Amino acid sequence: MNITLKLFATFRQDRFKIEQRDYPDSILIRDIVAELGIELEACGIIMVNGRHALPEAPLKNDDTLSLFPKVGGG
Amino acid sequence: MDKIFRVNMTDLTTRIEEVPAAWAGLGGRGLTSTIVSAEVPPTCHALGKNNKLVFAPGLLSGTAAASSGRMSCGAKSPLTGTIKESNAGGTTAQLFARMGIKALIIEGLPEEDKFYSLHLTTDGVSIAEETELLGKGNFAVIEAMEAKYDKKVGVMTIGSAGELKMASANISVKDPDSKIRSHGRGGMGAVMGSKKIKYITIDGAGATAVAIADPDKFKAAARVFAKAILDHPVSGEGLGTYGTNVLVNVLHEAGGLPTRNFRFGQYEGHDKISGETMHETIVARGGKPKHGCHAGCVIQCSQVYTDKEGKYVTSGFEYETIWGLGANCCIDNLDDIAEADSIMDDIGVDSIETAVMMGVAMDAGILPFGDGKEVIRLIKDEIGQGTPLGRIMGGGAASVGNAYGVTRVPVVKGQGIPAYDPRSVKGIGITYATSTMGADHTAGYSVATNILQIGGFVDPLKKEGQVELSRNLQIATAAIDSTGMCIFVAFPALDIPECLPALIDMLNARFGISLTGDDVTELGKNILKLERKFNQDAGFTNKHDRLPEFFQEPVPPHNATWDFTDEEIDAFWDF
Numbered sequence: 001m002n003i004t005l006k007l008f009a010t011f012r013q014d015r016f017k018i019e020q021r022d023y024p025d026s027i028l029i030r031d032i033v034a035e036l037g038i039e040l041e042a043c044g045i046i047m048v049n050g051r052h053a054l055p056e057a058p059l060k061n062d063d064t065l066s067l068f069p070k071v072g073g074g
Numbered sequence: 075m076d077k078i079f080r081v082n083m084t085d086l087t088t089r090i091e092e093v094p095a096a097w098a099g100l101g102g103r104g105l106t107s108t109i110v111s112a113e114v115p116p117t118c119h120a121l122g123k124n125n126k127l128v129f130a131p132g133l134l135s136g137t138a139a140a141s142s143g144r145m146s147c148g149a150k151s152p153l154t155g156t157i158k159e160s161n162a163g164g165t166t167a168q169l170f171a172r173m174g175i176k177a178l179i180i181e182g183l184p185e186e187d188k189f190y191s192l193h194l195t196t197d198g199v200s201i202a203e204e205t206e207l208l209g210k211g212n213f214a215v216i217e218a219m220e221a222k223y224d225k226k227v228g229v230m231t232i233g234s235a236g237e238l239k240m241a242s243a244n245i246s247v248k249d250p251d252s253k254i255r256s257h258g259r260g261g262m263g264a265v266m267g268s269k270k271i272k273y274i275t276i277d278g279a280g281a282t283a284v285a286i287a288d289p290d291k292f293k294a295a296a297r298v299f300a301k302a303i304l305d306h307p308v309s310g311e312g313l314g315t316y317g318t319n320v321l322v323n324v325l326h327e328a329g330g331l332p333t334r335n336f337r338f339g340q341y342e343g344h345d346k347i348s349g350e351t352m353h354e355t356i357v358a359r360g361g362k363p364k365h366g367c368h369a370g371c372v373i374q375c376s377q378v379y380t381d382k383e384g385k386y387v388t389s390g391f392e393y394e395t396i397w398g399l400g401a402n403c404c405i406d407n408l409d410d411i412a413e414a415d416s417i418m419d420d421i422g423v424d425s426i427e428t429a430v431m432m433g434v435a436m437d438a439g440i441l442p443f444g445d446g447k448e449v450i451r452l453i454k455d456e457i458g459q460g461t462p463l464g465r466i467m468g469g470g471a472a473s474v475g476n477a478y479g480v481t482r483v484p485v486v487k488g489q490g491i492p493a494y495d496p497r498s499v500k501g502i503g504i505t506y507a508t509s510t511m512g513a514d515h516t517a518g519y520s521v522a523t524n525i526l527q528i529g530g531f532v533d534p535l536k537k538e539g540q541v542e543l544s545r546n547l548q549i550a551t552a553a554i555d556s557t558g559m560c561i562f563v564a565f566p567a568l569d570i571p572e573c574l575p576a577l578i579d580m581l582n583a584r585f586g587i588s589l590t591g592d593d594v595t596e597l598g599k600n601i602l603k604l605e606r607k608f609n610q611d612a613g614f615t616n617k618h619d620r621l622p623e624f625f626q627e628p629v630p631p632h633n634a635t636w637d638f639t640d641e642e643i644d645a646f647w648d649f
Binding site for chain 1: 534
């Protein structure tokens, strides 16, 4: 299935800003995070289609997965 | 012993008073709100003779505690009609604390149509007539004062907007680099202008170190506290790298980035104005991505933004300003926004109120969405020059809405709603509705838990848990605002168990007292209740704790609506 990956802040360093990738239907968010070489603990915000998601959540075709390190402001 | 400095602008006298016992344990917001509540009639005109302008450093300001240099400024607000506390960095809080000035209270109005300046030394306050700097911008005032005194002089000043008593006027405070931080919200600059004070200078000669009752205990607690700030990824690294503007992309992804005067929750130009792009731009141009608003700040969320030639444009370039003129006004040019930010600092208007106002002005047809150059012209030549249009715009978002018959006016209690859509970040909507300050994100930053997943997680799109979240944060914030601490210490405080006890240990070691966590919570509750009582006595009821009608419309992409009942909102005050 087709997944759009979006990375932000320091996660972009030596990686990318946005990419489309093809994955098997059984893939979980944590698998993609691992494939990207990102420690799960370093993830501050995980969103799928603009909704917060857990690392164990499955994905479906055409989902957008957004990953942020721990960031904040105000 | 700390003193109260009191200035009477009616008879142009000043005096030094003992600190009343009831005020001894208070600082910052707790003290300004207590003084305003005790001495200002709630129904008075905010620009009239009975309002008072109060400055108070926090309880830990002037000590070695990290990030403790915030100054509170309080009065009845001409923008909201409520009580107001607005805090800022800069150099004045630390100067006041070391000079033993517990608070500066300015009351009365001069009878003659003349402007004045105040000069504070450890011996007291002197008043002088001011003519030369009238009409001048805040940068010019700071420059002139450094030439007259020295680089160390503290300065608080108003620009033309404050002189003209515009409700969006702020008070500019000199920072350690001779640039500007602001008591931004609620029109405190108009109150200073009504009292005919162009600027206040502070000469710290003869100031001593702040007395610490138990230095060893203080030092140990301060070390734990600073470590907690530095260990937390947001306060220790994220804010110093990307500034608060990292939030553009976060809120865009979450569908909570108010766009085109709150019509959409995402902005197609988000990448161009994002914190990531800003960081790259600053680094490429040789600016400073990291910068503190006061000495001793270890978070360093500020930055110095330069133009293509590497020349200074602005600092303290905040997410709310960039969101407001960016997504909200559909301007995708960071250089235009930076130039507007600098002019807002110079003429002395709140960059949140002005940005929200511009969105309303665009709906009113005063200028098109996306026209950054016209925004710059309007700020400089209309607001800055005090033309009739400029005075309407300088009155804030509600003022423009009223003058032009616009119904999409994002304000609560007359104050512009900042950078998080309350429909898709519901916890912050509760804060906007219930805050004693009018719409104010800093009063109870539910975004932390709704969006950033700091201090747990409460789903931003569901109603469950939002009132309790906002209540707990507003209580904690009222207490933190009394310590002189930057509100960003809340990030480590929410996640690192040692952080808050260390903060309380510092308070105890500073004053030789034995506060518990419960005492600090009680302090926060008492401040909120005191402020609400002032507002109620000024004529506000629970019916003012509501968001504008248009928030019933769904906002894409989640098509979320503002769906709290009156009873649900009013339950906020059940404590």
